[in-house]
Amino acid sequence: MFSQTVFWHSLLGALLLPPVLNLLPIVAGGMLIRRWQHVGRLLLAFGVALTYLLSIPQTAVWLAQGVERYPPIRPADLSAVDAIVVLGGGKRAGPEFGGNAPSGDTLARLRYAAYLARHSGKPVLATGGAPLGGEPEGAVMARALRDDYGIRARWVEDKSDTTLDNARLSAAMLKADGATRVALVSQGWHLARAVPFFQRQGLQVLPAPTGFIRYEGPAFRRYLPSGKAMEECYALLREYIGLLYYRMRPGA
Structure with missing residues (x-):
């Protein structure tokens, strides 16, 4: 049976996570650029930059550093x-x-x-x-x-x-x-x-x-967009939101 709790978690995540997260400033910028050109351009630039950052391995590595708290065991x-x-x-x-x-x-x-x-x-x-x-x-x-x-x-x-x-x-x-x-x-x-x-x-x-977030190869490849990096950034941002959510519910 479909869980209502998971439904609301999924809906909230859809609004706070990529691709909506980085599409919103792009859409807002496109709507505002004719009336407020400077604001519209800033929003467009921010949305494009955010899309790039959330699609590269280096961002996934940075985000992982805050949640991969435990070392491997034997x-x-x-x-x-x-x-x-x-x-x-x-x-x-x-x-x-x-x-x-x-x-x-x-x-x-x-x-x-x-x-x-x-x-x-x-x-x-x-x-x-x-x-x-x-x-x-x-x-x-x-x-x-x-x-x-x-x-x-x-x-x-x-x-x-x-x-x-x-x-x-x-x-x-x-x-x-x-x-x-x-x-x-x-x-x-x-x-x-x-x-x-x-x-x-x-x-x-x-x-x-x-399943640690790790990348091999030349350093420059960490700055090339990839589907895998986008997926990892999504999962990591979701964890940060989850940590914040349960921190606000200390009795959970």
Whole structure:
């Protein structure tokens, strides 16, 4: 069933994030340039500059520095945890697989969770609901872990709509089995928001980041626009908005 909370979050994000974020000053500038030429030109220039900045790798790297707060871990670091929790990050239609498949972000998280599980022997909890309807992400994740990596999830949480829900519902499942110390797997930029949610549920959390924003090659390539950089800037700005939103809701 479609989540109203996710609907309003998506609507707010659409208004505050690219492409609307950088299109608004361009549209406003085009409307004002005949009557207020100077203001119109400034808005047009600002919109074009913002579009460029939000499409280059260097901006993604700058934005990532503020949210990628946790360093990589080693499988040996998991000796003190009871379980590995991997957060869902979306699903996609996978007709080539005969059903739904993990999105790119989810797949990166699953791969790392499987790597940690194989090297540590710790059980895995997959968490993700169906905020947009259809098959829950948790079920898609558990299937991918089993079929692609040979890892069977001990717990599957499939009722959550948000990261906050992930924490609440996963903590209840874990505590029922006496597990209170977890390694939390997600993109590095996502853990800045996710880790406190799980800690507030009374869990001891070892952040296990993956999918760091990194670029190789000559430095000048960081200033060339790319679709990948635009996608990363969008995700990073969304995280900043999410952090601000939950900071304004301290009881969440």
